[in-house]
Amino acid sequence: MGGSRDSGGVGGHVVDADHTCTALGGHGGGGHSRSEAVVRRTGDALEHRLVGVADHHGRPERAELPESVEEREALGGGLPEPQSGVDDQLRPVDPGALGQQQTLGEGTEHVRDHVVVGARAVGVDGDRAAVHHDRGRVVLGDDAAHRRVREAGHVVDQVRARIEAAMDAVGAQRVGLPALQYSGDWRASGRWESFEDEMFTLENRDGQAMCLAPSHEEGAVRLLDGVVRSHDDLPLVVYQVGEKYRDDHARNGLVRCKAFEMKDAYSVHASEDSLAATYRELRAAYLRVFDDVGLDVAVVPVDDDVMGGAASEEFVAPVADGSDRLVRCTAADCRFGRTAEAAGFGAVAAGDACPDCGDRLAASEGIEVGHVFQLGRRYTEALGLTVDDAEGGESHPTMGSYGIGITRVVQTLVQQRAVDAAGAADGAGESAGGDRLDCRWPVTDWGSVAPYRTAIVPLDYAGRHGAVADDLYRGCGREDVLLYDDPDQSIGERFAESALLGVPAKVVVGNHYDETGEVELERADGTTESVAPAAVPDAVAAFAAGEGALCGR
Numbered sequence: 001m002g003g004s005r006d007s008g009g010v011g012g013h014v015v016d017a018d019h020t021c022t023a024l025g026g027h028g029g030g031g032h033s034r035s036e037a038v039v040r041r042t043g044d045a046l047e048h049r050l051v052g053v054a055d056h057h058g059r060p061e062r063a064e065l066p067e068s069v070e071e072r073e074a075l076g077g078g079l080p081e082p083q084s085g086v087d088d089q090l091r092p093v094d095p096g097a098l099g100q101q102q103t104l105g106e107g108t109e110h111v112r113d114h115v116v117v118g119a120r121a122v123g124v125d126g127d128r129a130a131v132h133h134d135r136g137r138v139v140l141g142d143d144a145a146h147r148r149v150r151e152a153g154h155v156v157d158q159v160r161a162r163i164e165a166a167m168d169a170v171g172a173q174r175v176g177l178p179a180l181q182y183s184g185d186w187r188a189s190g191r192w193e194s195f196e197d198e199m200f201t202l203e204n205r206d207g208q209a210m211c212l213a214p215s216h217e218e219g220a221v222r223l224l225d226g227v228v229r230s231h232d233d234l235p236l237v238v239y240q241v242g243e244k245y246r247d248d249h250a251r252n253g254l255v256r257c258k259a260f261e262m263k264d265a266y267s268v269h270a271s272e273d274s275l276a277a278t279y280r281e282l283r284a285a286y287l288r289v290f291d292d293v294g295l296d297v298a299v300v301p302v303d304d305d306v307m308g309g310a311a312s313e314e315f316v317a318p319v320a321d322g323s324d325r326l327v328r329c330t331a332a333d334c335r336f337g338r339t340a341e342a343a344g345f346g347a348v349a350a351g352d353a354c355p356d357c358g359d360r361l362a363a364s365e366g367i368e369v370g371h372v373f374q375l376g377r378r379y380t381e382a383l384g385l386t387v388d389d390a391e392g393g394e395s396h397p398t399m400g401s402y403g404i405g406i407t408r409v410v411q412t413l414v415q416q417r418a419v420d421a422a423g424a425a426d427g428a429g430e431s432a433g434g435d436r437l438d439c440r441w442p443v444t445d446w447g448s449v450a451p452y453r454t455a456i457v458p459l460d461y462a463g464r465h466g467a468v469a470d471d472l473y474r475g476c477g478r479e480d481v482l483l484y485d486d487p488d489q490s491i492g493e494r495f496a497e498s499a500l501l502g503v504p505a506k507v508v509v510g511n512h513y514d515e516t517g518e519v520e521l522e523r524a525d526g527t528t529e530s531v532a533p534a535a536v537p538d539a540v541a542a543f544a545a546g547e548g549a550l551c552g553r
Helices: 069-075 150-169 183-189 217-224 272-293 378-383 406-416 466-476 491-501 511-516 533-544
Strands: 013-015 021-026 035-041 047-050 101-103 123-125 128-132 139-141 146-148 173-176 180-182 200-203 209-212 236-245 259-269 298-301 311-319 324-329 337-339 361-376 398-405 418-420 437-439 454-458 481-483 505-509 519-523 528-531
Touching: 150 236, 150 259, 150 272, 150 406, 180 183, 183 209, 183 217, 183 378, 217 236, 217 259, 217 378, 217 398, 259 272, 259 406, 272 311, 272 361, 272 398, 298 324, 311 324, 311 337, 311 406, 361 378, 361 406, 378 398, 398 406, 406 418, 437 491, 454 466, 454 491, 454 533, 466 481, 466 505, 466 533, 505 533, 511 519, 519 533, 528 533
Parallel strands: 173 236, 298 337, 454 481, 454 505
Antiparallel strands: 013 021, 021 035, 035 047, 047 173, 101 128, 123 128, 139 146, 180 209, 200 209, 236 259, 259 398, 298 311, 311 361, 324 337, 324 361, 361 398, 418 437, 505 519, 519 528
16 A cells, blocks of 8 residues: 655645545645545545544644535545445335334345334334334334434434534544445455455456445555655544444344444554553543433443454443343443453352442343444554654554444433333333333433424314414424424324323423413423423423423433
8 A cells, every 4th residue: 555655745636656546635835734635536446535634743633524515525525425225314204104014025134123213113023024113203124224214313313413523522533434345455454354244245347356344444544544644643533424334133123233324433643652542532532422312331341353453342331132241330430341242251240349349230231332442553564554753764553443333322222211101111122011112312411312302292282272382382493393283193192102202301281371371391200390481492492401400310
């Protein structure tokens, strides 16, 4: 990869010896100071994108993305284009199919169950997976790809936005890396064989081996080669958000899918001390994200032969129905955890004292929702990435890798916050009574990822309560407030649906309003508060932001 470094300055084009064309938009003149947009179209016709390159003196400097899609495309920045053949967009649901069971065609892989946001769990009949739609507000799973309708999509959007904010806060730069990659870099890093059956592989029309990348360590190195040239350009953290593809055994809804949304980040450093500092910073950022969205996690040290590196840790969420066994500390401020895949798992058990804080350990199943790695120089050495060092020579930088499964976080939140229709916490993915399973999206000091901040529930929308409900709807904000205005839907159905969707609070316009002129603000746990209609927008805004009298957990 290491091509010629002769260039005409940052403002022009650089053509390396390997026929890589790097378009650099930004400051002209001598020296590699800062570039605001980089598009690398390599000799293998794959495109790599970088928006915002490191400041000349170290920490990355955040670049503002243009407003329009057209402007981003002109700069080569923004998100990668959606991959053909995988549908992760909001898809309209056939109204005639809502409330019915649909059976997938023959040959569909056996799928255990699928997360639902506002619907019952999926049933399975032999080799056919039947998806139960409940008024269209579900996350669908069929052949291990997934599709979203509005409510589920909004939850995913909220989780994604919080993760992106965390990455921006630590100075990471948004990039786009190609999902489709040639085998050469993967063979050089030793991962072509180590991923075994989990990687989608194919041959193009010229007989060249390719893959759908399950992660992008190789792609990140390829992007930065020739862009990062000196130790003065480091440290640098880049990240992307998009779909990943793994030929995994589909199970447990969005926890195991063949196509899933993920945020993955990569850091490059001139020294091990710099890597360790950034690793700690990203680790802390991940914990803040999980706290803000209301997800309980333990931190588990693990060995990883596939990724390589000196150290790695998983963020594992305790659930009743997960993919691994977990022993964790029950103290609120302790993150100690061990899984069956981690060294030392047999040395701890439920009921023991926590080795870190002395509190009690508990056992459950767990779901991995994030992973951080200190990779070392495995990838930079294998792919030939070097930088000019402080001694006047060249050296291979060291790397870190950091991932969060966005759709997996949504699934895990549903499992942790599941309650039966009577309000009893369950978390196992099924109602204890075998009836309806509701979800309580958490409200934290940061806010909530719930699909709606609140639901406005009039007792008689077609009659005396309709005008009041409309005024509340306009006052609270239409973009994330749910108004029940269907005259054919009973008040009981409205309450049941809002509970099914996990809406944190309801504004009830009914008999209490007729008697007092005030509406009832009802929290998901059943506690209520009487409020004048004019005060409702401020009360809802405070509650959604984690403030106010209704802000209980």
